[in-house]
Amino acid sequence: MKNFRREGNSNPVPAPSGGVVAGDGVLVGSLFGIAAIDAAEGESVEIASVGVFEMKKTSAQAWTVGAKVYWDGTNKVATTTASGNSLIGVAVGAAANPSATGLVRLNGVSI
Template sequence: MAKNFIQTGETLTVIAPYDVLSGAGVLVGKLFGIAQIDAKSGEEVEITRRGVFEHAKTSGQAWTQGADIYWDDAGKVFTTASSSNTLVAKAALAAANPSAIGRVVLNG
């Protein structure tokens, strides 16, 4: 291991930009992850930046496996809509329209 190595970066401590619950998406600048604990805005929270997660999605969208998935920070859901959203994942599985939950693999 290089002497300047700090950590793998799969889990990272960030300052919560808003109140979050464990399992919720968290976007800090361009860093995205899933909260591991509940945290109030301004508190430290650990986020997981890699892995496969089930999470709320835009219900009125059909997803194909491998599709680019974006984080809609205003709606706090995953979406295939790129406009004003941040690319954070790929669709791990296809998802029907309508469906409230999608499975994603984070880009981390």
Template structure:
């Protein structure tokens, strides 16, 4: 292994952008992940950047498998809306009906450079 290797990067520490509870989708720049513990704003929080998670979604949307999913950074709520400021976090892994409070998303780990 290269001497400059640090870690696999599936779980990383970032400063909490606001008060966070465990299980919340956290966005810091181009990184997005699920918080592994509670953290106060500015404190370090460990986030899982890849994997499949149930996340809160905009209730009045239906999701199709494979559809691009974005998060509204200030709220952690996922959406299909490409509104300015929303961050691409992954793809829907299951159908979600309209209305429904949650959806299943496969997180990508980071926003692709082309989407930034």
């Protein structure tokens, strides 16, 4: 196809306010992904928007496989709390309460 440009599993975006550290979640509009590198605010950063990632989570939550996972942009963690947060994927591993991280399969976009 002559109009094909790339797979799209990762995309460059401007780093949000405060910048990002490699491995951080990044939400720009409706595009969510994990930063590949450190970047200062406004610098271009490649984010992976598809795949399974170990992410920081709300510690006081237990996750089950298949649970919807949302991005809490205020606390910069993944959560199963829908209210006020953006859907980013599903849990692909159980996570205990308490625990610092959980496995998330990203959707590619947030809703």
